[in-house]
Amino acid sequence: MASGQLSRAEALACSGCRHACHVMLYCDTKSQLFGRLPIRHIILMQMRFDGLLGFPGGFVKPLEETLEAGLSRELLEELGVALPISVEDHADSCYAPASSHSSSSPSSRLITHFYVKKMEEEQIREVERAAASTATDHGQEVLGMVRVPLYTTKGGGGLAAFLSHSFIGNARLQLADSLLRLNLVAPEELHKALTHSLKIHTHTAEDLQVAFALTEEKRKRF
Ligand code: AMP
Ligand code: MN
Numbered sequence: 635m636a637s638g639q640l641s642r643a644e645a646l647a648c649s650g651c652r653h654a655c656h657v658m659l660y661c662d663t664k665s666q667l668f669g670r671l672p673i674r675h676i677i678l679m680q681m682r683f684d685g686l687l688g689f690p691g692g693f694v695k696p697l698e699e700t701l702e703a704g705l706s707r708e709l710l711e712e713l714g715v716a717l718p719i720s721v722e723d724h725a726d727s728c729y730a731p732a733s734s735h736s737s738s739s740p741s742s743r744l745i746t747h748f749y750v751k752k753m754e755e756e757q758i759r760e761v762e763r764a765a766a767s768t769a770t771d772h773g774q775e776v777l778g779m780v781r782v783p784l785y786t787t788k789g790g791g792g793l794a795a796f797l798s799h800s801f802i803g804n805a806r807l808q809l810a811d812s813l814l815r816l817n818l819v820a821p822e823e824l825h826k827a828l829t830h831s832l833k834i835h836t837h838t839a840e841d842l843q844v845a846f847a848l849t850e851e852k853r854k855r856f
Pocket of ligand 1: 654656687688689690691692693730746802803804805808
């Protein structure tokens with residue numbers, strides 16, 4: 635196993651740890667963008683309250699519930715649908731980067747458990763509808779569900795631009811790893827997209843500098 639990774643059983647053996655579970659819900663689709671670009675798969679992520687992209691899910695309490703039941707409970711709040719999650723959907727567990735430790739409990743390590751669940755296209759569409767209507771977290775902890783664009787447009791947009799956004803914890807890595815493991819994107823294609831993401835990143839930094847300079851000017855006037 636890669637460093638930082640642990641089995642579900644090893645993870646649960648850490649009673650002093652905090653645990654969070656998240657899931658990648660996805661399906662195959664025959665639909666096309668602009669009637670010509672194959673969308674191939676619908677992968678659901680969300681824009682979180684903190685402005686970061688992440689997968690649906692949250693903190694669970696292994697002393698009171700199974701990891702999977704806790705994840706289902708979180709999904710009901712965030713997506714408005716009671717989705718059953720089973721042990722077979724578990725993909726990996728790992729220690730979260732030190733930066734994700736909350737200041738209220740700096741000593742307890744956070745273990746993030748990641749699940750992957752394949753669904754039918756109509757079920758995914760139903761989740762999207764419920765997430766924007768009946769989910770209690772809509773507009774609160776969840777600002778909106780988003781689909782991951784897996785294609786690359788003529789101008790280089792799509793997957794590369796999506797990957798260059800800001801993600802919570804290890805969500806970007808969980809996404810990239812799942813794309814490869816489930817064969818949703820070819821390794822060469824993902825490599826190209828990430829190369830482009832790095833270039834976009836440089837441009838974003840320059841863009842931020844310009845916006846920053848603008849606020850500096852305004853501040854001086856007051
Ligand atoms: P949440 O209640 O959804 O904010 O999840 C609890 C914590 O899990 C977050 O504060 C993050 O530090 C961490 N986390 C790790 N991976 C993810 C992910 N893929 N999506 C969302 N949160 C994650
Ligand atoms: Mn959450």
